Amino acid sequence: MTQPVQLRVVSVTAETDAAKSFRLRAPESLSYKPGQFLTIGIPSDRGMVARCYSMSSAPHEDDVTITVKRTPQGFASNWLCDNVTVGDTLTALPPSGNFVPPAQDADLLLFAAGSGITPVMSIAKYVLMQTDRRVALFYANRDSAAVIFAEQLRAMSEDHPERLHIVHWLEELQSLPRTADLQRFASVYPHYFAYTCGPEPFMNAVTDALHSLGFPSDRFKREVFLSLSGNPFEIDEVVSGPGANLARVKGSCNGASFAFDDWPSDVPLLQYLLSKGVDAPFSCRNGECGACCFQLIDGTVEMECNDVLDSYELAEGYRLACQAKPASKSITITYA
Numbered sequence: 001m002t003q004p005v006q007l008r009v010v011s012v013t014a015e016t017d018a019a020k021s022f023r024l025r026a027p028e029s030l031s032y033k034p035g036q037f038l039t040i041g042i043p044s045d046r047g048m049v050a051r052c053y054s055m056s057s058a059p060h061e062d063d064v065t066i067t068v069k070r071t072p073q074g075f076a077s078n079w080l081c082d083n084v085t086v087g088d089t090l091t092a093l094p095p096s097g098n099f100v101p102p103a104q105d106a107d108l109l110l111f112a113a114g115s116g117i118t119p120v121m122s123i124a125k126y127v128l129m130q131t132d133r134r135v136a137l138f139y140a141n142r143d144s145a146a147v148i149f150a151e152q153l154r155a156m157s158e159d160h161p162e163r164l165h166i167v168h169w170l171e172e173l174q175s176l177p178r179t180a181d182l183q184r185f186a187s188v189y190p191h192y193f194a195y196t197c198g199p200e201p202f203m204n205a206v207t208d209a210l211h212s213l214g215f216p217s218d219r220f221k222r223e224v225f226l227s228l229s230g231n232p233f234e235i236d237e238v239v240s241g242p243g244a245n246l247a248r249v250k251g252s253c254n255g256a257s258f259a260f261d262d263w264p265s266d267v268p269l270l271q272y273l274l275s276k277g278v279d280a281p282f283s284c285r286n287g288e289c290g291a292c293c294f295q296l297i298d299g300t301v302e303m304e305c306n307d308v309l310d311s312y313e314l315a316e317g318y319r320l321a322c323q324a325k326p327a328s329k330s331i332t333i334t335y336a
């Protein structure tokens with residue numbers, strides 16, 4: 001599951017002046033959920049640099065598509081947009097991530113800004129084509145030229161006028177969206193499942209708006225776009241030192257239950273579970289992507305680093321397995 005895959009580039013499309021979509025031919029064995037991401041390896045003077053890119057395609061479509069927006073002075077996004085052409089091959093870790101539609105038959109309230117539309121587009125296409133749920137999308141951009149997927153979204157609205165409601169918010173006309181603006185939009189959909197992806201101030205405003213409207217945390221997911229600092233293509237063995245205490249851990253992952261009683265206090269949970277043969281999800285191994293997120297049911301863990309979980313998610317018991325070390329004798333967890 002975690003071996004790198006080779007993806008051949010079959011088309012490159014300029015979505016805007018600053019964003020390109022790369023359509024990739026994947027092995028048949030590669031499956032993914034709407035909203036998940038690939039971790040792509042990019043060659044550099046310092047060796048391989050890893051960056052996550054969400055799929056903008058939906059699983060029912062042919063091929064896998066990622067959409068990359070240039071970050072000013074950014075290394076990988078500019079390298080991909082400047083260098084990758086049809087016929088090239090990209091190396092990627094398999095799809096990962098928890099920013100996926102709920103199993104329940106729920107309508108979706110989507111908030112995206114800029115390149116944050118990428119996983120949101122995947123989710124919207126899946127929900128409209130594969131279910132009969134409704135979708136409301138609030139999509140913020142600097143100006144109309146910066147709107148990624150403008151034409152596709154217009155076509156989707158025409159195809160699903162009863163089920164898709166889109167509000168385009170342009171900062172050059174309306175200034176940055178404030179909490180009150182987002183609240184007004186969300187208040188029409190109090191029972192929907194909410195998803196947000198975009199720059200941090202935008203996501204914070206969405207979070208505040210939803211919490212002030214009483215959206216519970218289990219009906220609200222965020223995807224944080226960060227650059228990975230480590231290289232998950234190189235796996236370091238973590239070895240327990242002398243004097244480590246041992247904890248019990250039990251739980252379930254991918255429908256399979258497990259129970260172990262020798263989790264060393266100096267070894268991260270992810271490393272421990274993988275060594276026990278548990279098919280635990282992960283990508284960056286650095287507390288930066290959220291792919292290894294689990295929920296604590298009982299007991300305590302300590303995390304060294306956390307760049308993705310907010311205070312609401314922490315309060316709900318969510319933790320990162322790549323960072324979590326045991327801080328109590330007995331711990332019970334579950335994966336979403």
Ligand SMILES: Cc1cc2nc3c(=O)[nH]c(=O)nc-3n(C[C@H](O)[C@H](O)[C@H](O)COP(=O)(O)OP(=O)(O)OC[C@H]3O[C@@H](n4cnc5c(N)ncnc54)[C@H](O)[C@@H]3O)c2cc1C
Pocket residue numbers: 037051052053054055067068069070071072073074075076077078097115118119223224225226227228288289
């Ligand atoms: C789960 C996930 C999904 C994502 N999906 C997408 C997606 O679908 N589309 C997309 O476009 N992006 C996506 N991203 C973001 C993407 O992974 C990269 O973070 C983004 O492309 C920027 O990478 P970069 O190498 O171009 O920029 P970087 O080189 O990492 O630079 C980022 C910023 O840091 C600054 N910087 C760089 N080096 C230094 C330094 N030494 N000192 C000070 N400042 C510095 C740069 O000026 C720039 O502003 C996703 C991220 C995650 C975690």
